[in-house]
Amino acid sequence: MTASERAAPGAPGTDLVARRARLLGPNVPTFYEDPVHVVRGEGVWLWDAAGRRYLDCYNNVPHVGHCHPKVVEAIARQAGLLNTHTRYLHEGILEYGERLVGKLGHDLQQIIMVCTGSEANDIALRMAQAVTGHTGVIATDNTYHGNTAAVSHLSTRRPPIGGYPSHVRRVPAPDGLLPLGGSEQAQPVAFAANVSRAIEELQAAGHGFAGLMLCPVFANEGMPGVGPGFLAPTVEVVRRAGGLILCDEVQPGFGRTGSHFWGHDWLGFAPDVVTMGKPMGNGHPVAAVVTRPDVMAAFRNAFGYFNTFGGNPVSCAAALAVLEVIEEEGLVQNAHDVGAYTLGLMRALRHPLIHDVRGLGLFFAVEFAQGGRAAAGFCGQVVERMRERGVLLGRVGRQQHILKLRPPMPFSRENADLAIGTLAEVLAELDAEAAA
Incomplete structure (x- = not known):
């Protein structure tokens, strides 16, 4: 491995990105501007190589929880x-x-x-x-x-x-x-x-x-x-x-x-x-x-x-x-109960770019728009800020302007409090930055 391929201080995973590019070729997608190097999962949680824990609010692959x-x-x-x-x-x-x-x-x-x-x-x-x-x-x-x-x-x-x-x-x-x-x-x-x-x-x-x-x-x-x-x-x-x-x-x-x-x-x-x-x-x-x-x-x-x-x-x-x-484990009923609770939290969110909040069981969307036009850049900022704070989300839609939450089915009310509380903080932070 050349020196340029080695991870820079404070940038874990940079070497993996370089190896991926060399071995897998171009345009192999990763989530997030700073990709997460995950090494372990359990329930609704993922851990990266540095030992940091993330709340997984996106992945439907581990439907009944990571490594059940x-x-x-x-x-x-x-x-x-x-x-x-x-x-x-x-x-x-x-x-x-x-x-x-x-x-x-x-x-x-x-x-x-x-x-x-x-x-x-x-x-x-x-x-x-x-x-x-x-x-x-x-x-x-x-x-x-x-x-x-x-x-x-x-x-x-x-x-x-x-x-x-x-x-x-x-x-x-x-x-x-x-x-x-x-x-x-x-x-x-x-x-x-x-x-x-x-x-x-x-x-x-x-x-x-x-x-x-x-x-x-x-x-x-x-x-x-x-x-x-x-x-x-x-x-x-x-x-x-x-x-x-x-x-x-x-x-x-x-x-x-x-x-x-x-x-x-x-x-x-x-x-x-x-x-x-x-x-x-x-x-x-x-x-x-x-x-x-x-x-x-x-x-x-x-x-x-x-x-x-x-x-x-x-x-x-x-x-x-x-x-x-x-x-x-009664996960369909859990999706109903926790889904309704989470949607209630989401509908209480306030930000001028929120056009709509939607939910169905444990599947949620927050659509961002301004003046009838999709706010894709803002949605991307939200996803990246949430990752920085330890909550993994995605985005979807024609313009990639819709925040997508689709957590594993054991997602709990406590998990919802953490996820939506963090989202409220991120929205307030971005609003304050825009006003500054």
């Missing part, structure tokens, strides 16, 4: 006994599958297990193709559903080489700052009208319409305050056109809403395919697609699909342990 002992023990026990693929018979995938589909309605009875949410969403798109015989797909223009070639065409982070393919249409996303149709009341019908127009375009182009993929809380769009019944006009449009509704539950699923186990049940619609990922294994790489038997049969008959690591015994053990912890 029951999940750790399940992984270790199964890894010491057997780990292979599903071309051999083993009970783990069946036991987990039965427990998982027991949490779902709408005739969603059959499962494919994979390793990532990206893979799950890729399969969902192919299921829609298999059922309809068409390739046209619709998503919002401010979403993210993964990084395979197929699902990355739905996302807005970077346009694909050669531009977006002609079989993809991206409709305007619901928006809290500038609602579709000019008002919150008009937004459901306006969203549906845009979907209808996109279907007509796909049909006219010869692609036909296979399906609409969405997150039921529109998480990457900034959780724009939609509510139960919002999707009803869109569901009618999709059904009339013969397409499927593909529901990405990676962020709202497994009880995060506090009122329902799944975001689609909270929003009030019946999906044809449900996908899930990150929270499912508490950090172990496991994901799944759940659908109706008729959709599964169409997919299995149209595509020869096998996933070596999907549904392996260790992944199934991890996922089953997560389900059991959610039930045993």
Whole structure:
């Protein structure tokens, strides 16, 4: 390592940043201007290499808490006994599958297990193709559903080489700052009208319409305050056109809403395919697609699909342990109770740039704007100041102007007091600096 690559005094982690750049290449993202070098996690807490503790208010990967002992023990026990693929018979995938589909309605009875949410969403798109015989797909223009070639065409982070393919249409996303149709009341019908127009375009182009993929809380769009019944006009449009509704539950699923186990049940619609990922294994790489038997049969008959690591015994053990912890520790009810308490604290915050505060279970958003325009720079400052004070948050939205809080499910009232109390201090500090 050269001298320039060594950490400067008082800048822990600088050497790691240099090594990442050398080994991983450019544009490998990290959180925060001064990235946190984490070495240990427990519950809702993370520790860095210097021993400093951070309250994790962002990560949904450790859904039941960092390094939950029951999940750790399940992984270790199964890894010491057997780990292979599903071309051999083993009970783990069946036991987990039965427990998982027991949490779902709408005739969603059959499962494919994979390793990532990206893979799950890729399969969902192919299921829609298999059922309809068409390739046209619709998503919002401010979403993210993964990084395979197929699902990355739905996302807005970077346009694909050669531009977006002609079989993809991206409709305007619901928006809290500038609602579709000019008002919150008009937004459901306006969203549906845009979907209808996109279907007509796909049909006219010869692609036909296979399906609409969405997150039921529109998480990457900034959780724009939609509510139960919002999707009803869109569901009618999709059904009339013969397409499927593909529901990405990676962020709202497994009880995060506090009122329902799944975001689609909270929003009030019946999906044809449900996908899930990150929270499912508490950090172990496991994901799944759940659908109706008729959709599964169409997919299995149209595509020869096998996933070596999907549904392996260790992944199934991890996922089953997560389900059991959610039930045993009452984490859905905790999301409801602590979520309501936290939202109350957040709604008491005062700052001239706060446009809106929203919450759903243990999922929160603070939208910053001034004069009807997104205050992205200010939101970025808030995130960095909170990290400096030991609270980890993120931001989201079209302009990255929405503060995003999505803590592990054991988050407590005491944790909320610390997080929102610190946020109040940061907002006051930034307000004072702006006035100086």
